[in-house]
Amino acid sequence: MRPAVEIAVQDAEGAATARANGADRVELCAALGVTGGLTPSAGLLDAVCAVGIDVHALIRTRPGGFVYSDAEVDVLAADVAAAVRLGARGVVIGALHADGTVDAGATGRLLAAARDAEQRAGRRIDVTFHRAIDAAADPIAALTVLAGLGVDRVLTSGGAARAGDGLDVLRALVAADTGVEVMAGGGVTAEAIPAIRGTGVHAVHLSAKRSVRDRGVAGPGGGAASDLEMTDAGLVRAATRAAHRP
Template structure:
């Protein structure tokens, strides 16, 4: 079973590598669902670390229906990631009614080639997961990051198992959201090949300005190792 770590910083990415995770999804601003990381962060991770790095391409928080200007930004960011040597792209587009934007998603997949394309958690707001799954298979998406349309993946496990059964090895169902060493075994036992976790710990720092106590999250080496032990059946 592959563990992908959602890394929100260089330190998180480094911790994922140190702990032995297979892959990271590099992003920023996890508290709002993740956005595209900076050029500087992507460059440092790719040049200084060896871990397989997929990059989230999402220009802003909020819905997944983008203007033409935002779509151009997404395409430019994908090209930058390819030029920098990233290993995969994580993105997704919906129509105003939350169905898959087939035309523009296909364009992003073609632009991303030869890199694998993961359709992100925009999938968790589509009105019909069965239809959307078949559409993404037809488009050539390699994997779908999803919580089973629940806030936490453990609560969406029934739907996730149904999607995995429907996929029939034609696409990877990457379960994610709230997965930890406490519940990872459930996904292993359910037959998933990959899981996604931030494995975060919160760091509180005292500040002397009007921001007050500003929490910071970082992927924890200890928690990543604990998850890896669970899915390796060592505990």
């Protein structure tokens, strides 16, 4: 099976690089390296959707764990609707209870927001449950719950720091045959993709990024100076070749 390739990007330039080098879609987020990814701004989402590649927007208002209050879920649901309105073809969500089980109530609310936005937009919207599943107490049980809720896809490393080390769990998630696509993500490299493909996953996800020196000056209130992350054309190209190879 030829798995799809999804590249996590943080700007329109990254999306254009992903598109030019064979990626099937992008996940758009902000502050990826520092926080693991947060909801992109409206202006950023609008600019990236104009690139001409399918954009799935991460919906995550803060760093940290995945246990959310009702007020936080209200904001997440509003961001789901806004992302679709601005042109996103998919949204990436996730919510858990403190015991590591899927928060079906919160997840269901976010799914309902996506399906309502889908109807208003008149186009199909994919819903991916993000790597919150890697914090779940029982990933197979979590996947079964998500299938019942109507989630389209899960993003997972198989519970490992790197997807290449979570092959057994990835294989088990695919074998569960719930109807939910399994997308391997987390430390994915082109070199690891052949082994990951062997698990039968439907897609691979990677940031394919490199760091460049920030020429700006940081000051009080602006945070510490640090390198900037950019999508690397060579890394995207190598990943798509590895994933699409017959």
